[in-house]
Amino acid sequence: MHTELDLIKNEVKIVNEADLDLITKEVKIMSEMKIMSEVEGLFEKSGGKLLTFMLGKQEYGIQILEAREVVGLMHIDPVPKTPDFMKGVINLRGKIIPVIDLRSKFEMEKADYTGDTCIVVVDIKGKMTGVIVDFLSGVVTLEKNNFEESPELGSNIRTDFIIGMAKLEKRVIIVLDMGKILSNEELLQVHNNAA
Amino acid sequence: MNKTGNKKSRSLKKRSPKKGIKEFKEGLPFHRDKLNLNLVMAEQGEKNLRFLGTILNDLAAIKKLCDEFDQPLFSNAISKIRGIVSAMVVDEVEYKIGLRKILKLHKILEDAFEGFLSNSLLPESFEKDFNLEPMVQTSRKKEEDINNKAVLQKLDKTADTSSLPLFITDSLESVEKVQARLLDLENDPENIELVNSIFRCFHSIKGAAGFLGLPAILKLTHNAETALDDVRHKRLKVTSDLINCLLEVRDAIQRLLIQLKELNDPSLDDSQISHVNIEKAENLLGNFLSDSNSSKIPSLANQSVVDKMQKPKSVFGKGQNIEKDKSLILDVVRVPSEKLDELSELVGELVIALSILSHNEIITGIEDREVRDKLNQMEKTTESLRNKTLEVRMVPLEPVFSRLARQVRDLSQKLNKKVKLTTKGKDTLVDKLVIDEIYSPLMHIVRNALDHGLENEEERIASGKPGVGNITLSAYHQGESIRIEIIDDGKGLNKEKVLEKAKQAGIVKDDSALSDDQIFSFIFHAGFSTADKITNVSGRGVGMDVVKKTMEKLRGKIEVSSKPGKGSVFSLQLPMTTSIIEGLVFRIGENQFIAPLLSVRQTVTPRKDELQSIHDREGQCFLYQGKLLPILKLYEYFRIEPSFKDPSKAMIIIVENGHDSYGLMVDELLHKQQVVIKNIKDRFENLHGISGGTILGNGQVGFILDPEEIVQRMKN
Numbered sequence: 018m019h020t021e022l023d024l025i026k027n028e029v030k031i032v033n034e035a036d037l038d039l040i041t042k043e044v045k046i047m048s049e050m051k052i053m054s055e056v057e058g059l060f061e062k063s064g065g066k067l068l069t070f071m072l073g074k075q076e077y078g079i080q081i082l083e084a085r086e087v088v089g090l091m092h093i094d095p096v097p098k099t100p101d102f103m104k105g106v107i108n109l110r111g112k113i114i115p116v117i118d119l120r121s122k123f124e125m126e127k128a129d130y131t132g133d134t135c136i137v138v139v140d141i142k143g144k145m146t147g148v149i150v151d152f153l154s155g156v157v158t159l160e161k162n163n164f165e166e167s168p169e170l171g172s173n174i175r176t177d178f179i180i181g182m183a184k185l186e187k188r189v190i191i192v193l194d195m196g197k198i199l200s201n202e203e204l205l206q207v208h209n210n211a212a
Numbered sequence: 213m214n215k216t217g218n219k220k221s222r223s224l225k226k227r228s229p230k231k232g233i234k235e236f237k238e239g240l241p242f243h244r245d246k247l248n249l250n251l252v253m254a255e256q257g258e259k260n261l262r263f264l265g266t267i268l269n270d271l272a273a274i275k276k277l278c279d280e281f282d283q284p285l286f287s288n289a290i291s292k293i294r295g296i297v298s299a300m301v302v303d304e305v306e307y308k309i310g311l312r313k314i315l316k317l318h319k320i321l322e323d324a325f326e327g328f329l330s331n332s333l334l335p336e337s338f339e340k341d342f343n344l345e346p347m348v349q350t351s352r353k354k355e356e357d358i359n360n361k362a363v364l365q366k367l368d369k370t371a372d373t374s375s376l377p378l379f380i381t382d383s384l385e386s387v388e389k390v391q392a393r394l395l396d397l398e399n400d401p402e403n404i405e406l407v408n409s410i411f412r413c414f415h416s417i418k419g420a421a422g423f424l425g426l427p428a429i430l431k432l433t434h435n436a437e438t439a440l441d442d443v444r445h446k447r448l449k450v451t452s453d454l455i456n457c458l459l460e461v462r463d464a465i466q467r468l469l470i471q472l473k474e475l476n477d478p479s480l481d482d483s484q485i486s487h488v489n490i491e492k493a494e495n496l497l498g499n500f501l502s503d504s505n506s507s508k509i510p511s512l513a514n515q516s517v518v519d520k521m522q523k524p525k526s527v528f529g530k531g532q533n534i535e536k537d538k539s540l541i542l543d544v545v546r547v548p549s550e551k552l553d554e555l556s557e558l559v560g561e562l563v564i565a566l567s568i569l570s571h572n573e574i575i576t577g578i579e580d581r582e583v584r585d586k587l588n589q590m591e592k593t594t595e596s597l598r599n600k601t602l603e604v605r606m607v608p609l610e611p612v613f614s615r616l617a618r619q620v621r622d623l624s625q626k627l628n629k630k631v632k633l634t635t636k637g638k639d640t641l642v643d644k645l646v647i648d649e650i651y652s653p654l655m656h657i658v659r660n661a662l663d664h665g666l667e668n669e670e671e672r673i674a675s676g677k678p679g680v681g682n683i684t685l686s687a688y689h690q691g692e693s694i695r696i697e698i699i700d701d702g703k704g705l706n707k708e709k710v711l712e713k714a715k716q717a718g719i720v721k722d723d724s725a726l727s728d729d730q731i732f733s734f735i736f737h738a739g740f741s742t743a744d745k746i747t748n749v750s751g752r753g754v755g756m757d758v759v760k761k762t763m764e765k766l767r768g769k770i771e772v773s774s775k776p777g778k779g780s781v782f783s784l785q786l787p788m789t790t791s792i793i794e795g796l797v798f799r800i801g802e803n804q805f806i807a808p809l810l811s812v813r814q815t816v817t818p819r820k821d822e823l824q825s826i827h828d829r830e831g832q833c834f835l836y837q838g839k840l841l842p843i844l845k846l847y848e849y850f851r852i853e854p855s856f857k858d859p860s861k862a863m864i865i866i867v868e869n870g871h872d873s874y875g876l877m878v879d880e881l882l883h884k885q886q887v888v889i890k891n892i893k894d895r896f897e898n899l900h901g902i903s904g905g906t907i908l909g910n911g912q913v914g915f916i917l918d919p920e921e922i923v924q925r926m927k928n
Contacts, residue, residue, distance in 0.1 A: 094913040096896060097803060097850030106892070106905065106913045111561035112912050113905045115895050144895065 030096055039201050043108065053069040056166055056180055059192065065159040067183070069190055070137065070150040072119055073128070077150075078157065078190045087153055088131055107136070114138065116147035122198065123178075139195050146199045157190065164192075214844035236281035237329055243274045244325055251318060254311060268297050286324070293317050306463075308626065376574060379420045380473050381495070381546070383429075386413040387466045392614035394455055394462070395621060410458075411440045415605040417465065429468055436461045459618070546707040549644060552605055556791060559594075559601045560888035564907050566594050567885075571909045602792070606641035609687050609696075612651050613638045616658055616685060623662050630669055630679060631662060636686035642694055646786055649766055657698045657782045658683065660756075665702030665780055675777065677701065693768075693810075694786045701779040705732055705772070728872045732772045736760040765918070767793065767808065768905070791889055795906075797882040797914060798865065804914040805878070806887055806906060811919045813866045813873065815881055820860045834859065836866065843875045844926045849901065855879040867919040874923050885909065889916060900925055 059065065059080050067078030088109065091117055095105040102121040106113050116136060120128060127152065136147040166181040178198050183190040247270040254263040271294045277528055278287040300310035339430035345372040390413045397406045436458055442448035569575060570587060578584070613635045624631040642650070666672075666681035673679050684699040707728060714734040735756050763770050767787050774780035785809070787793060795806035796815070826832040833840045843864060847854035856862040856879055864875040888905035892915075894898070903918040 092912065095852075096802060096899065096915070097852055098899060099896070099901075108907050108911055108913055111564060111907060113890050113892055115892075146895075147498065 058159060058163075059159075059164075059180060065161075065164075066191060067159060067190065068137065068159050069154045069157055071152040071154055072123070073125060074151060075147045076154060076190045077119075078192045079137070079195050080192075081156060083139045083141060083195050085138045085145060086138050087136065088147075090136060090149070092135050104149060109138065109145075109147075112145065113139055114147050116149060117199070118149045120149070120151075139199065141196050141199050142176065144199075148195075157183075157188075158184060159185070219851055233281065235275060236283065239277050240274070240325065240329065243270060243277065244322075246270050246320075247274065249316075251315065255315065263784050264300060265296055268294060271297065272573055281615075286321070288323075289317070289321055291636055293321070308622070312626065373574055376424065376472065378546070379424055380469050383417045383420065383469050384466065387462050387469070388611050388614060389413050390462045390619055391459065392610065394458055395614065395617045397450060398452060398455045398621075404444065407443050411437060411444070414440065418739060424471075426468075429465055432461050432465050432468075494758075552644070556605060559598050560791065563594055563598055564909075565886060566591060567909045568911050598792075602643075603641075607644050607647055608639045609642055609647070610638040611648075612647060612654065613685055613687075615651060616654055620654055620662060620683060623659060625861050628668065629662065629665060629681060631666060631681045631683055634682065634684045634686075636684065637688045640687040640689060640694060642687075642786065643788065643791075645791075646694075646766060649762050650786070653762040653784070654685075654696065655914065656756065656759050658685070661698060661700040661702065661780065661782075665700040665704070671703075675703075688787070689788075693788060696784040696786070698782040698784075699779065704776045704778055704780050705735070705774040707774075707776070710734055727871065729771065729773050732774055733871070735772065736770065767810070769810075792886055793889060793916070794884070795887050795916065796884055797866065797887075797908060798863065798878040799880045799882055800847050800850065800854050800878050803850070803852055804882065804908055804912055805846075806885075806908075806914050806916045807865055807867070807876070807885065807919060808916065811867050813868055815863055815865050816875075817829075817861075817863055818875075819858055823859055834864070836873070836875070839873070841866065841873050841875045843877050844921070844922065845877045845879070847879075849922060849926055867923070869923040870919055874919075876917075876919065876922070887914065887916070914916050 031056045040142055059067075063080040063082045068081050068084045069078040071077070091107055093105040093107055093120050096103060096115070101116050102119075104116045104118050104163040108211075120126070130149075131151075133152040134149060135153055136149055137153070138145055138147050163183050163185055164181055165184070179192055180192045183192060247267065249748070250263055250267050250270055254267060262740075271290050275287055275290045275294070278284075278290065286332065296310050296314055296317075390410055393406050393410045393413070397403060400406065413707060414433045414436045418430055418437065421427075421429040421433060439448060439458065443450060443454075448454065463598065551867055571589065575583075575587070617633055617635065620631060620633045661683055662681075667675070667677075669679040672681065682699075682701045683710055684697070686699070687694065687696045689695075711726075711731050711734075714731070736759065759770060763784065763786075770783040771783045771785075772780060773783075793806075794809040796809055797806050799805070816836065818836075822835040824835070824840060825835040833842050843859055845857075846852075847857070854862070859877055862877050862879055863881050864876050864877055865881075866873055868874075887906070887908070889904045890906055892905040893903070896902075901918055901922040902915045903921075904916045906914050906916060908914045
């Protein structure tokens with residue numbers, strides 16, 4: 018709409034669909050360039066700090082700034098007509114927050130919830146989502162030389178969900194791109210498949 | 213066309229070589245036809261920038277042709293039209309008004325082209341006709357424009373911006389008031405109180421504008437004041453021209469204010485916006501100032517307007533008015549609306565928390581009298597706190613009604629129909645959210661009523677009605693809801709056509725048992741209104757889906773009734789607030805749901821012998837008050853494992869959808885409760901049949917049912 022308007026305002030010469038599309042695309046590319054890449058965000062905003070947790074035997078990390086709080090497992094109300102990994106919604110002090118099970122999102126084996134199982138509440142652009150993890154392991158600080166972008170991984174996890182991999186002494190931490198995992202497209206795509 | 217009749221023609225041959233004319237004539241029709249087509253398209257719909265863009269292109273092409281073959285008359289005329297189109301693009305000229313002017317000018321141009329193409333002659337009157345047509349001028353008053361530009365730029369940099377936001381909100385309110393009062397004044401031209409009131413509004417804007425150093429607004433308000441002062445002293449009569457001109461001045465001020473608001477908004481890119489807006493304002497002012505002056509001059513021919521404008525005399529008079537004004541000002545605190553939203557959310561949470569607490573087993577087990585008393589007291593206080601908070605969010609409908617009144621006025625002039633608009637209950641309080649949303653559906657209904665419902669004067673008189681049509685807008689509270697009615701006394705909806713169309717669209721198969729109201733409700737059917745035929749044939753249905761969608765969003769209902777030859781009534785029922793609803797809590801499996809009480813008719817458990825099977829599937833229908841109602845099994849729809857699959861053990865909630873009833877089958881009814889609606893749709897977009905979530909007394913999350921959507925989806 019704005020592109021269209023601006024175009025016409027600048028003493029209209031040509032307005033046809035093809036040109037508009039082109040301009041829209043250009044604007045889009047430009048705006049994408051402005052958005053800090055996830056890796057830059059990790060080091061510049063979160064200072065390389067990760068909140069790490071376990072799923073099975075693998076350690077995962079998310080940017081510390083994306084984590085809002087960690088709560089123990091609480092009553093989850095299932096939401097009808099949603100895919101398996103969508104466990105339902107919780108009442109977090111009066112706010113209704115959807116909760117997903119990362120294990121089933123990553124198509125890992127199901128595991129019984131234990132006393133260590135907890136919900137990490139992440140905040141992506143003001144939208145809060147709970148993520149069920151097996152065990153919270155702590156906070157680590159990465160240096161750039163510990164970090165490797167787009168590493169080769171086995172087939173058990175989709176590479177487009179991860180920002181990269183960190184190696185700290187003996188630990189190997191997969192850094193997750195929560196924005197992508199929790200994006201509406203991602204959630205809806207599976208909705209449709211399930212429906 | 214009459215111009216071609218008495219034309220005294222002159223030849224243009226002298227101006228350009230013969231060969232040029234021939235080529236010009238060859239090139240012209242192509243562009244002219246294209247322009248015609250695009251104008252027709254533009255006339256069909258709402259403002260569409262793409263059409264305007266192509267029209268500009270067409271005009272540019274014709275102008276180029278004219279320049280090439282040295283036809284300055286055409287060229288100038290086209291430049292003028294282009295000026296208007298450009299002004300329309302940037303909203304300097306209201307789309308419809310601009311379009312109307314363009315079409316008029318285009319007609320003159322068209323006639324000239326016709327004459328020129330047939331005999332190379334130009335109607336003598338062309339130039340005169342064209343220039344006589346009142347123009348939306350953008351190029352005159354150059355000097356003033358430059359001044360204004362400087363003015364606004366100066367404002368941008370030096371004005372004390374801290375008090376600006378308050379000024380803008382205040383003044384925007386005042387211009388709203390001005391609009392309402394002006395429309396009242398038009399109906400009651402002798403009412404000097406109204407004139408004074410309008411005067412005061414302009415004056416308060418003027419005062420603040422002067423203080424803040426906004427000469428553009430100052431000037432406009434000053435001119436308006438001068439005119440109104442003349443009215444007060446009976447030097448000027450209230451005519452519809454004067455009202456027109458004052459309305460335009462008001463619009464100009466409003467736009468300037470809106471631009472100021474944009475300029476003042478730190479989140480916007482300053483450099484870009486200010487440039488555009490200064491130009492906008494500059495043109496605007498040129499137009500409207502000249503307009504307002506020109507319309508005043510004829511009636512004040514023997515008095516010097518300029519003189520009076522500079523006389524300080526009137527200033528004293530205004531001083532007294534300020535005194536009067538002050539006594540009327542209520543003690544008011546301004547609060548940003550988002551703070552209110554936060555407040556109501558917090559109060560909502562408090563209500564929930566308290567309700568959880570008071571349902572707690574340990575608490576309910578306490579017999580101690582003091583604890584119980586205090587708990588009761590707390591519940592009462594919380595309840596009134598909640599009511600007060602809701603009250604704070606309530607605002608009168610007046611601004612919506614006055615905008616509609618303006619719409620009716622403008623549209624009736626355009627359509628050349630005489631209409632009397634009556635508004636009742638403009639002080640009715642509604643939630644702020646409703647105010648923001650309700651204008652557009654009401655506008656569509658009113659527009660339809662005017663455009664298609666009301667007949668023109670001759671038709672009305674021929675059918676024995678008064679020549680002036682009536683539209684009534686009324687609003688009132690009815691229990692826990694608000695009713696808004698739009699009543700017209702036009703020709704009514706065409707039942708046969710609606711029915712025919714509904715059959716075509718497959719909405720209805722068997723029409724034998726349909727009541728009139730049932731038939732009319734089809735106009736809201738999704739996809740129904742977009743069909744071209746119904747709008748052309750019966751003339752109804754445009755924008756009705758907008759109405760329907762907004763009503764759904766606001767959890768309201770809409771009904772329409774109509775009598776041929778007598779008119780139609782559109783009746784909107786809205787909940788008092790959109791954040792809290794009264795609901796029936798029920799359970800299916802582990803899930804708890806809430807059915808809005810507004811849509812629940814009754815709850816029953818059918819006896820075994822009342823159940824009927826259809827297509828070998830058991831328990832598909834049941835007998836209720838002698839009618840067979842379909843049972844919609846919610847556990848199937850939501851894919852939940854229920855406690856009961858046998859309808860005679862479960863509960864049936866009977867809901868109404870349009871004029872049909874359906875039974876929703878659930879496991880168990882729990883209780884009735886008020887719930888605070890929380891939006892969950894942004895996270896669960898595909899969750900059809902559920903309109904929101906809420907936190908129930910036990911802390912669990914419940915889902916608020918959208919019975920209408922469920923019925924729609926399960927029927928298919």
